Amino acid sequence: MKLDKAYTLDEIAELVSGKAVGNASIKAHGINEIHAVSEGDIVFVDHNKYYKPTLSSSASIVIIDQPAECPKGKALIVHPEPFEAFNFLTQHFLKKLEENSKEKPNIHPSAQVYPGAHIGKFVTIGARSVIHPGVVIYDHCIIGDDVIIHANSVIGSDAFYFKRREKLHDKLISVGNVILENEVEIGAGCTVDRGSTGSTFIGEGSKLDNQVHIGHDTVIGKRCLFAAQVGLAGCVTIKDNVVMWGQVGCAANIEIGEGAVIYAQSGVAKSLEGRQTYFGSPAIDARLKMREIATISNLTRKQ
Amino acid sequence: MKLDKAYTLDEIAELVSGKAVGNASIKAHGINEIHAVSEGDIVFVDHNKYYKPTLSSSASIVIIDQPAECPKGKALIVHPEPFEAFNFLTQHFLKKLEENSKEKPNIHPSAQVYPGAHIGKFVTIGARSVIHPGVVIYDHCIIGDDVIIHANSVIGSDAFYFKRREKLHDKLISVGNVILENEVEIGAGCTVDRGSTGSTFIGEGSKLDNQVHIGHDTVIGKRCLFAAQVGLAGCVTIKDNVVMWGQVGCAANIEIGEGAVIYAQSGVAKSLEGRQTYFGSPAIDARLKMREIATISNLTRKQ
């Protein structure tokens, strides 16, 4: 998420009552969760396991739960609860952005929104797009031109992102959105979660069949085809022209190369090269999987 | 389901025109399907296979399709069609309960119900809960405090419970409800069926991602996390802190122990111990499953 203007380190530290350390002249221009940070961003970390990758990320200001060596040119804000501080900041800045925007959805006059569809605030819908009955588009989502969204699909629901606590889970409050490029088609009963701080993205001309689920911050290329009941976790990267058959599942934080084809019911647990065909749970080269199936079959029939 | 007051054996027998046998002084306080019965309950049985477990259950009055030895202290009502008699009684008593209740939903003033959500009769929604557009909550469901239900989810649809007949299936008419405890979050496009006569229950702080299905009378503990497209059949018991990754399926009438973790796309066909990790369809110990996968892979590559 971009901030409404540049903020000084001290301004950010004061907003969350944290202790600023490091490059005092640094300016914050954005705030993002670790997987989506770039230079000028505020980020947070509150777990040993993630100190190193977060401190060495491109983020400029790190909200952290204990003093640490500050990387050169960057700044830290020490805070007892970085998760809460981060939630506070994203909501604070979202409100600022909303004050400067037009709340009323911006729906192109040639778009068709059926009765019973619910369009959130700050939403954009492009030319000739068709939004069927019962579709729900949460705030801030951007729908391109010539998009079709079939009945009862949900665009922009919250990221499934919780922090385990001793008593109950804390929720990372989603402030991102969903962007559907031109000529995307979404089937009936699909769900596309918004980015936690950035955008979940579906590229030009990609088509989703019914009951497909796309997790937060996942980025899908152009001209992909996903059959019914496919489910992608969060932070997945799918390149152009990928085909997934029905009920395929895809784990978080992986990448699938251009033109890959994944057969039905496969479970993709790690990144896959493009231009190949995969099958199985976990998914492997489809011909190899067929040979494995034959191996078991032969061994069993022999007995 | 509890009855509006205590009924005598003769009163129940008369309602269904059945023949009462056994302890004439017994009183009915509730009516429940076999998996949910306790003392004082009416239950039914109409199949050889279930005579013994039903007659020896804690139910006090058994509607049965043929004369049988009446267990001591209990009563039978002999009826040619126990299934139909049971449907008649549950609907009869539901109507009685409804006559004594306030039909208008009881929505806490701090709760937020978006336009396009449909709240049934006799529903309760607690403080600060958020019901997104397109959510449908069927009659009699109880939603706690600080609950979030995302767009187009359905709470309280009918149990999938049919009796095969020669011509068409007969439906067990659902009269139960769904109870969501405080701080439960339900993703978009989820479905939670109500209990057939009792309650489908999701414990405090449990979180469901999108497109999760929960069958009738299933009981889920506290602080569970279910990723997208998980499906639980009816009458499942899930203890606290269970984690299920995407597209896991779970068969009816089983129990999963506290803190169990089930990897993506697993199929749970029988009860599992807590504090362990499982994988596969059917699901087994995850490390063992990984070894099985390696076994097949090695055998195949050797050939």
Place this chain on the structure above:
Amino acid sequence: MKLDKAYTLDEIAELVSGKAVGNASIKAHGINEIHAVSEGDIVFVDHNKYYKPTLSSSASIVIIDQPAECPKGKALIVHPEPFEAFNFLTQHFLKKLEENSKEKPNIHPSAQVYPGAHIGKFVTIGARSVIHPGVVIYDHCIIGDDVIIHANSVIGSDAFYFKRREKLHDKLISVGNVILENEVEIGAGCTVDRGSTGSTFIGEGSKLDNQVHIGHDTVIGKRCLFAAQVGLAGCVTIKDNVVMWGQVGCAANIEIGEGAVIYAQSGVAKSLEGRQTYFGSPAIDARLKMREIATISNLTRKQ
């Protein structure tokens, strides 16, 4: 799809500006996609692979992208873009049919349609049927008597049918419908796509649990039971009394015989005989699958 009246070959050729070849006296009575054609129908073909089956199908007029030998008694219309010509014709004839029909849905006075349900144009709903809140029924669908459709299900969304092009995919525009026979029950959050030119069909007394997906032009027999999250692709034929447990998937263009039982999470990749039980992905005889599972388990534990 039936046409509003018989059309001559020349009339059809003129509508799409194509070149008519062959039996000039032939009359067109219908227009259908290849899998649903019968005598008197217009069909199209634009790929080497399908020339032979299309030319030898029972269709009477074939729109084709290059000159070919015309089968005796039939006719061809040569057109540079048969896919576009077909889309043009189906929409043209749908409009004709709609001009001759009553646009207002024909809902039986004893049917119950809840607020928040959306009933399309030219829809029929039979006696005593119950349409729950949030259900969306697209134009032209036919719902029988005593049907129950639970909340937020979608009946009649478009077929997932695209033609790959160099730049973006072209969409086959769906003009078919869905027919639900008497006593069908559809769970919550289901999606049933309409036929591309014909009907997707669910036979008398069949029951779908929640979140089931049925693809376009699929034909389901009587008294079938599909548990939650089952997904059938397009053009599948399911005979009477078939049972599918949760999360079963079924590939396109196959047939499942009467009384077959498919265990949970199975993936049906080819046609299956009736009166048997199947398991696995791909699905095979269930006992054989159990033996395969034992084979792997034994081999792994030995090592």
